[in-house]
Amino acid sequence: MVEHDVRCGQMYVDLDIYPDRFTIAYMEPILARGLASICSLQACTSYKSKISIMCPDEPWNSEVFLYHALEAANDSNDRLDLEDYTPEDEINNITPLYFKDPDPGPEEVWRLIHELSTRANFVNGEAWHLHREWGYVMWDRTTLEEMGIFEEDWDEDGRALYIEARSMELRVASQKRREQIHFSGGRGWWSFDGESKIIWPGGQEPQKCILEEESKAPETLEEAKALILSVR
């Protein structure tokens, strides 16, 4: 249902993954008020005072604050994994450090985790959300060593995450296409393999909706199919 229903796609209802985009969009206006406000929310002890802070002024939800901006910080997918980068690719795609951190830990762990990733997922990739929970790019190299990050079996995890990332990419592509269909008036059952079960108001699809930020996901059915085959 969640994977195929047009309305679910339009609302970005996701599988059981936290943080889901839907929830985050409702949290963004609260976050946008800044740390002082967030800390005062933490300090609230009564249910009533929490509610008064949690219910923000309009807008109630937002896709123009930080979460989506971090996603938009990525370049479009060039189908080139980080591990295959030449020195020239590095110069073109990797911004040097802003803070000249003398410890190599954050950079090394980031490279390790993203070695099978393209530049479309370098920042805020949904597949890496579990790593962000333990602040993987925050630690010194010695701490990362203690954690066992650089041990041999790490590669297996990396490959599993790679598959998950590609799967996520497909799911987002699916949601975006279903969003297009929804805005064009279509309803019903959709799949990468065909759109024949979509019910259109006039019996056929009207002119394709142009939505922003389409470039990162496969734009045509053929591209999406090619992506599926590459994962399989």
Added chain:
Amino acid sequence: MAEVEDRPSLSTLPVELVISILGSSRDIQSLSATVLSCGHIYRIFLKAQHQLISKVLFREVNVEVIPEAIAAFESSRSRTAWTRAGLLEFIARNLDERKISERSWHFTDAFAVTRLHQKIKQLARDFALQAKQSRYKLDDARGSAISRSELSRYERAFYRFELYCNLYHDLKTPLMSLEERRTTFFSKFSPWENEQLACVHAYLVRLITPGQSTGQLDTMPKYLLLQILMKW
């Protein structure tokens, strides 16, 4: 009586010595208390207030995060009055190169900086502890030892979050599109520095979202919160 008058006190010390003592204050709060203790000291303080305040402030705030602390403070002063040109000018002045901006310091500004720093210090420590313990799945010494450089890294990421809030908090009429933020803001940082910001964002989302393990609002069911948020 004569004995009392002959005893050395702060008010009888040479100017250079008083300035040296004031400059050794532990924090801004101590400095202000000493300065306001008598007219003689206050008059000496006025001769070197900017240097004294900056010296003590830079001691109280972690020296490894001073540029970020100043940028966050400076941006908060324009938080409600940004123009597009002003925003671009601020970013160019503060983010093109990491440096400590020269400015004259007054107590009111210094207190604002230290207030925010105390909040960030606490948030950084909380997140670091929780992140490390979640990685180890242990509550032992390994899970609680956090180096100074790691804490500084967490603090810089929280400052970057606050700076971002100050620059882009207007969700109704954003001054910049997500694409423009990519080229003007996120492009200043390496991908793993942007991931550090994503880590902080994810932590704060968990902090304020009901039902999450780090949430402060666990008593409020998620469905109830969404009902409240969606009451329009």
